[in-house]
Amino acid sequence: MGLLDPIPPPYDPLEWATRPLPDKSQMVCRSWALQGYGTPVAVYFVYLLKVGLYVGGWIFFCGFTPGIGELGAIGQWWLEPVAFQKAIVWSLLFEVLGLGCGSGPLTGRYFPPIGGFLHFLRPGTTKLPLLRGLPLVGGATRGALDVALYAVLLISLVRALVAPQLDAALLLPLVALVPLCGLLDRTVFLAARAEHYWVMLVVFAFASPWLAGAKAVQAALWFWAGVSKLNHHFPAVVCVMTSNSPVTRFAWIRRLVYRNYPEDLRPSRLATVMAHAGTALELSVPIVLLLGDGGVLTTVGLAMMVMLHGFILSTVPMGVPIEWNVAVLYGGFFLFGAHADASVLALADTPLLALFVGLFAVGLPLYGNLVPHRMSFLLAMRYYAGNWPYSVWLFRGDSHKKLERLRKSSKWLYDQLDMFYERKISVGLVGKVIAFRLMHLAGRALCRLVPRAVPDPSEYEWVDGELVAGLVLGWNFGDGHLHDEQLIAGVQAQCGFGPGELRCIIVESQPLHRQTMQWRIHDAAGGELARGEIGIAELRELQPWSFDPPAGPSREPV
Template identity: 45%
Template sequence: MGFLQPNLPQLDLESWRRGTRNERMRPLVAHLCEVGFGTPDVVYLFYVVKIGLYLLGAMAFAVATAGVDGLFSVGDWWSEPIVFQKLVLWTMLFEVLGLGCGFGPLNLRFLPPLGSFLYWLRPGTIRLPPSPALVPGTGGRMQGTVRGPVDVVLYAALLGTLLVALLADGTRSSGDLPGAAGLLPVWLVALPLVLLGVIGLRDKTVFLAARSEVYAAIAVTFLFSGVDMVVGAKLVMLVIWWGAAVSKLNGHFPFVVQAMMSNSPVWRWRRLKHRFHRSFPDDLRPSGLSRALAHGGTAVELSVPLVLVVSSGGWVTAVAATVMIAFHLNIISSIPMGVPLEWNVFMILAILVLFVDKAAYGVGDLSGEGVLVLAVPIGSAVLVVLGNLYPERISFLPGMRYYAGNWDTTVWCFTPSGLDKFDAGTVKAAMLPHQQLERIYGEAEAEVPLFTGYAFRAMHTHGRAHFALVPRACGESHDDDYLVLDGELVAGVVLGWNFGDGHLHDERLVAALQERCGFEPGELRVIVLDAQPIHRPTQSYRLVDAATGELERGTVLVADMVVRQPWDTDLPITVTPAPQVEC
């Protein structure tokens, strides 16, 4: 990889373009497996600088507190309870501004590198209410998907209240916790949480973008006294780790590790990268090494956090903390797609504050009233259970199915006329990624990065299903008639944010766009693939025409996907018969 120029595969473009979509994808899968996306090093440096600015912001808000002095005298104040409170609220603000997950070129955001606050402060854009039939004010015109003044004011108020809290002093005693700066007043913590909850009833995109399952859950524990707050936050952290680990007990996760390590900017030796695949370049399923890393990481995430919770200091806590810090550093160094970098930095800082500095506090130290704080981790755990049993109903974020490879996904297939209607009928945060790539590389060269995106999906198990279902959704001439786009990328430009959640680009977004664009039958076909429930061997799919509705539904067997190559098209599909209507 060059510092400024990407490392793209060398192809005979004229002959390459004569192949089918899957044939054209095959050399790009091989390139991904030994080079990755070929991202210029300057892009990785850009993300490292962004992490530095995130940390600098956290430090600045910390020293804005009375009793916390010296920007670079971190050793004097890093363990103050109010500093941890502000770290959580600052990270929530960072994420809900669109500066964290889903930011920048590694998420195919170039011009500009984010949408988020630029989009959510703009009336007339699309919002997705979670339950229009149940929540007043979210139905009606265009199914209540038009962002209005109320939504803009609520979002602006959330940003404002978070900023006020970050600049406030501690006016509440920290109780039994050591610390000279006190704690934030309860109302300054409660107000942004209430606003976030109200926003979530009107627009689930903003609620998810705030990473509410992490930062809002921990912030709820700040409503309690000092020791109760610490114990509650520790247990929320435990649920986050365990939820993520349990969701990785599947056949998908080794494919995620294989793809992540292949794309890692740290491991650059091609011979080493070949070892992540069974037999490069002919058998590109995960090797024993990829599977060992996947299952070993899952075992660490299940066991070591429990040691952190039950230990009370000393060498046991130190070893466990070191292991978990290394766990998150490994993720950061891989610069994974979706770039949840600051989230991993936050987890490392939380380990140091909660489990190292405050190792002595455990469940036995809860006060009588503090027992109520247990409702927070219990509620989070219930969402994890429901999210794994009913992934089609619970977002992968509150379900904590992080990087498990088992996500709800969609594929959007546009005809040229359908794409023109999409461009004309929507207010977008940016151009579609392939259009941005055309600006950067030129129209002819942009095809290679576009197909590299196909190849990246095909390396995951759900990609096998995607490209087996495209012919069923679009017909025999799908290679010529349709532009195939990842639904996550479509959602990113018309919702202002995306981070791998198929719930943001399923039939509800299709319906919202149909009302705006008026697609004719066949102009937009969408493949909706639900995640695999933890107790079932299959994934359900639906084929949808934006104008006429559902065309077909059925299932694919995960065991069939994991034994196939990324370019295989012979995946068995079971079609669910349409219900018989009695006359």
């Protein structure tokens, strides 16, 4: 097997594709448990090189500030305030270009390996406006204003990076442009990881000193990520990540996280303990670091931080938020190591900024955990929890070919993969995405919902909504709200699917205070067919292949 060859599944993918859905699901989930996605070895080196590009770009832009940026002296300047500020601006540029989260084959993006600017700079591509239907800004496709504003954002980011120092004249345009681009297309706002980088820019622009606000934002990232794991979802995430990690490639290790491989793929006691320990660690990191004063407690907190993000990075998670984890690590050393004496209580000196930071660091995450169907999981800071909104798009026959009517930067998934592999290998890789979804606790709702959505699943091509968003929107990163009814309506207006040709299953996140998840079944041509709730207790008893017999769609009271 060559460096570019994926690990072959223990079955013939073309024969697998002809099997009934329960059989297909059982085969692919068992394969995932021991093989993960089957990522070629060379892909990991590509991502490693990309991290090098990310760090190298930061060093390059730091060089425009006199006295810093020299690689040989990095130990003397890497914790300078302007170096941290440029790291945030560079990270925002890196992400909004599409180079960071949601790039490459580990997010179903094979060729080209990125979307981002290839999509956002192209008039006529599909977008998700915040104010739908409004003249000039509310259309479903990108116009000259969208392209111009995005281009100005890129230019303004580069302008700030090549400046010796960051001042209000450089920061205020960025503070305005990021939400303006998000108003025209919320995909761009999320792709910029605005809940982190943009909020930091606002703090830089309106606070002097700005360390208190930056600390509050960074602490919120850890705290709410920990809160989001206070449920039954995270043990399944541990299973999926362990089975896909390049450092746990031994089958005997991967078997340990399941109750009884291959018959029972629910999380084992070990996986559950690992999940609880990880949650406790993530909740503890911000508390310990906020209490630290630069002494032993700070050292302990930083060590805990390295353990947390080291584990995440070692698993190379699907969605590949690798550079973002590097940025958070660097922020931890700068804010809580080098500036342990700065107190977040100093925010009280700037009441309006304190209100703004409180909104994004406390208010929105709390609301997003309690009412998750109203807010992106990114703004709610619910990272790596397995409790994300998602969708599955079911295309009857070859109806997916109608997507070619859209203007986009990527071809159909199999057409991308066929540039590198024979069709059998392509089918095997795309099929693994089904396992990724079903192996998560939330994904097991599909065992109940797919048979309701379509009368005969064998007549339909199962495509995860994440992959559809990657094709149609130019960016995808775990947010099911990017491929819900708004995207369905935008696609339908351009593609014209007939009744029954495209059925979409949309599942929302579990609210923090409830033990159910909401779901909807939507026909692109006919609208909503059914909606309801499913209990978490029921999902915990299911194997990822425990499909109900087909029942066909039905309408239920809304």
